[in-house]
Amino acid sequence: MDTDRNHPQQEILVEAEDLEKIYPLFFRKTDRIREAFSFFGRPHHREFRALSGVSFRVRRGECVGIIGRNGAGKSTLLKLLAGVTGPSSGTVRLQGTVSSLLELGAGFQPDRTGRENVRLNLALMGRSLRETEQLLPGILEFADIGDFIDQPVRNYSSGMFVRLAFSLAVSVCPDVLIIDEALTVGDAIFQIKCYNRIRKMAEHAAVLLVTHDMKTLTSFCTRTLLLHEGKLLFDGDTSRAMVEYYRLCQGLPHAGDGSMRHAPEGSILPQGFRTPPASCISGAQDIRILRYWYQVNEKPFAEICEAGDVVSIRLLVRAIRPTDRLIAGYQVLDRCGGEVFGETSLTSGFSDTCLRGDALISYYFVWPEVREGDYFLTPGIGCGKEVLKQTEQCWLNRVIHLVSTTRGKLIYGIFNVPIQQFAIRTVRTESEHL
Amino acid sequence: MKHSAERLRLLFVLSAYDLKCRFGKSVLGIFWAFAGPAAAIGIFYLVFQLGLRASPVEGVPYVLWFTAAYLPWIFFSGSLETSGHSLLDYRFLIRKTAVPAHIFPLIRTISASLIHLLLLFTVIAVSGGLSPRFFVPLLYYYSSAVLLTFACGRILAVLEACLEDLSSFLPVFLQFLFWTSPVLWDDSAMCDPGIRLILMLNPVRYLLKGYRCCLLSGRLPAPDRKETIIFWCWTAGLLLLGARLMKRKEIFLADEV
Numbered sequence: 001m002d003t004d005r006n007h008p009q010q011e012i013l014v015e016a017e018d019l020e021k022i023y024p025l026f027f028r029k030t031d032r033i034r035e036a037f038s039f040f041g042r043p044h045h046r047e048f049r050a051l052s053g054v055s056f057r058v059r060r061g062e063c064v065g066i067i068g069r070n071g072a073g074k075s076t077l078l079k080l081l082a083g084v085t086g087p088s089s090g091t092v093r094l095q096g097t098v099s100s101l102l103e104l105g106a107g108f109q110p111d112r113t114g115r116e117n118v119r120l121n122l123a124l125m126g127r128s129l130r131e132t133e134q135l136l137p138g139i140l141e142f143a144d145i146g147d148f149i150d151q152p153v154r155n156y157s158s159g160m161f162v163r164l165a166f167s168l169a170v171s172v173c174p175d176v177l178i179i180d181e182a183l184t185v186g187d188a189i190f191q192i193k194c195y196n197r198i199r200k201m202a203e204h205a206a207v208l209l210v211t212h213d214m215k216t217l218t219s220f221c222t223r224t225l226l227l228h229e230g231k232l233l234f235d236g237d238t239s240r241a242m243v244e245y246y247r248l249c250q251g252l253p254h255a256g257d258g259s260m261r262h263a264p265e266g267s268i269l270p271q272g273f274r275t276p277p278a279s280c281i282s283g284a285q286d287i288r289i290l291r292y293w294y295q296v297n298e299k300p301f302a303e304i305c306e307a308g309d310v311v312s313i314r315l316l317v318r319a320i321r322p323t324d325r326l327i328a329g330y331q332v333l334d335r336c337g338g339e340v341f342g343e344t345s346l347t348s349g350f351s352d353t354c355l356r357g358d359a360l361i362s363y364y365f366v367w368p369e370v371r372e373g374d375y376f377l378t379p380g381i382g383c384g385k386e387v388l389k390q391t392e393q394c395w396l397n398r399v400i401h402l403v404s405t406t407r408g409k410l411i412y413g414i415f416n417v418p419i420q421q422f423a424i425r426t427v428r429t430e431s432e433h434l
Numbered sequence: 435m436k437h438s439a440e441r442l443r444l445l446f447v448l449s450a451y452d453l454k455c456r457f458g459k460s461v462l463g464i465f466w467a468f469a470g471p472a473a474a475i476g477i478f479y480l481v482f483q484l485g486l487r488a489s490p491v492e493g494v495p496y497v498l499w500f501t502a503a504y505l506p507w508i509f510f511s512g513s514l515e516t517s518g519h520s521l522l523d524y525r526f527l528i529r530k531t532a533v534p535a536h537i538f539p540l541i542r543t544i545s546a547s548l549i550h551l552l553l554l555f556t557v558i559a560v561s562g563g564l565s566p567r568f569f570v571p572l573l574y575y576y577s578s579a580v581l582l583t584f585a586c587g588r589i590l591a592v593l594e595a596c597l598e599d600l601s602s603f604l605p606v607f608l609q610f611l612f613w614t615s616p617v618l619w620d621d622s623a624m625c626d627p628g629i630r631l632i633l634m635l636n637p638v639r640y641l642l643k644g645y646r647c648c649l650l651s652g653r654l655p656a657p658d659r660k661e662t663i664i665f666w667c668w669t670a671g672l673l674l675l676g677a678r679l680m681k682r683k684e685i686f687l688a689d690e691v
Binding site: 023024029030032033036079082083084085086087088098100102106107108109110111112120121123124126 | 443447448451455459526527528529530531532533592593596597599679682684685686687688689690
């Protein structure tokens with residue numbers, strides 16, 4: 001139990017034990033009625049197991065991420081924790097005030113005004129009229145939606161809705177805060193405001209956060225639960241959870257300990273090499289990439305990297321037509337297909353350009369300090385005298401998927417450039433107009 | 435102890451909200467709670483007593499006889515419609531908050547019974563007071579009406595959450611019940627003993643009879659023992675059925691409404 005070691009002194013605020021949630025799937029409308037009235041409780045539905053055997057604990061001061069593919073049971077789990085729906089078996093125990101933001105929103109009635117909805121929800125959370133009046137100004141200030149507070153909620157933009165819902169959820173200083181992907185609709189400034197608030201709250205509360213945004217995950221959560229098909233596949237360190245998650249996304253078996261076989265050093269035979277899928281290959285094909293292999297810091301086929309890691313690439317190539325003007329290189333694209341960086345052997349100043357028959361091409365580069373997230377690496381081979389006039393021979397488009405992490409360090413743009421020199425010197429200013 | 439105090443608070447907060455929603459929207463607000471029944475009573479007075487010259491029932495002027503039963507009837511039918519729709523109306527809370535779903539039919543019954551109480555007071559005040567002898571019996575019939583209404587409303591609420599059709603069917607059923615209950619007409623005039631027996635099985639009839647007896651200060655007979663037993667069998671049965679349905683369905687309601 002990593003978590004017990006991290007926060008041994010803190011009390012347990014969330015305790016889920018062997019949770020199971022089964023949803024009945026009805027195929028005819030009348031089946032619901034037939035089942036409700038059946039005397040012996042005979043079922044008229046098929047069962048869908050959304051969650052099974054999920055147990056974990058969250059202590060005060062922990063911020064726990066929950067990830068998983070669509071339909072893995074993340075939202076169901078949060079609903080159970082928030083008490084919106086009950087488990088089919090197992091128990092949920094929560095301590096203290098619980099506040100939740102499930103699937104875009106709080107319990108707001110669209111026809112009532114924002115102010116009325118806030119009042120009702122505060123009352124339902126156990127606040128007296130006087131406490132409500134004390135909390136209201138703070139909520140309005142944080143939500144910052146101006147006069148819209150006295151308009152019916154149905155007229156709100158989705159951003160306003162979530163602003164108000166979030167302000168309400170954090171206003172009561174909950175011991176347990178449950179958030180389900182809600183913040184993604186807010187604008188960037190509000191998101192930063194929210195995350196700062198969450199960060200502050202996470203010091204003395206338990207926060208559970210469902211997100212698909214790996215940047216949020218790495219910067220907030222020290223611990224992450226990975227759900228897959230209703231089961232808790234992994235519970236522990238966030239970066240390892242992310243590795244497991246990407247393995248799932250690529251359809252790979254669950255590795256558990258993360259150990260991988262190593263390719264024998266210097267071997268000509270393509271042991272441990274991968275055959276590139278035909279769908280990613282492009283180019284003239286006079287030179288072909290038969291197999292490829294890569295590693296990040298000695299770890300073959302790793303999925304995670306961070307600034308300073310050495311990314312080595314090996315390509316087993318076959319020259320159908322020999323060439324004296326080989327150019328090898330790589331390009332890194334972000335999730336949206338934007339080209340982030342890349343380089344070629346020619347422009348890096350390497351003069352090895354002859355290729356005959358089969359050969360092993362290898363090169364490496366150091367991963368720069370780029371924004372966290374998903375990156376796709378395209379290794380490629382071309383030939384020509386100049387990079388801009390080369391013939392593309394064989395590119396393996398986006399064949400390598402890497403997730404760049406920054407261990408919580410903020411990247412201020414696409415990448416960071418370190419400040420090389422820094423000094424503070426006292427100066428005397430003569431002029432008072434300065 | 436803490437649990438039940440919390441529950442009471444929740445009941446109070448939500449009932450107040452429910453009443454506010456019902457009357458807060460319109461400009462005239464609570465006025466409409468009186469306007470509807472007053473208009474109905476006025477029309478029946480004009481049509482039956484002045485127009486058709488309906489004869490007094492057992493010595494009681496027709497309009498008084500009608501009003502005494504019309505009050506519990508509109509409480510029962512109105513509350514059935516609102517509590518039947520309660521889970522759907524409050525889905526915004528059921529789907530997003532930890533407030534237990536079974537509370538909403540109860541909330542609707544509470545707010546309807548408060549309005550009913552207000553109407554009852556008004557009618558008693560207008561008609562010149564209630565004889566003290568009938569204070570406790572009226573309280574008993576009032577509570578019985580609330581219980582039966584709650585029992586029916588809770589079942590309807592669960593069923594309507596499962597099957598939308600019922601919200602269209604309910605007005606039809608209430609029409610049927612209105613004409614088979616002795617609200618507008620005196621069923622003692624019915625001669626066929628078979629039909630009389632069937633009419634007696636209607637639990638609402640017991641309430642109408644009880645209210646008439648109290649509000650008209652004993653000028654009409656109270657329900658007899660047989661009618662009392664029938665009423666309480668219905669109420670107990672419906673309460674149990676409702677509790678069972680709600681228990682079976684409650685954990686799924688957040689996903690179904």
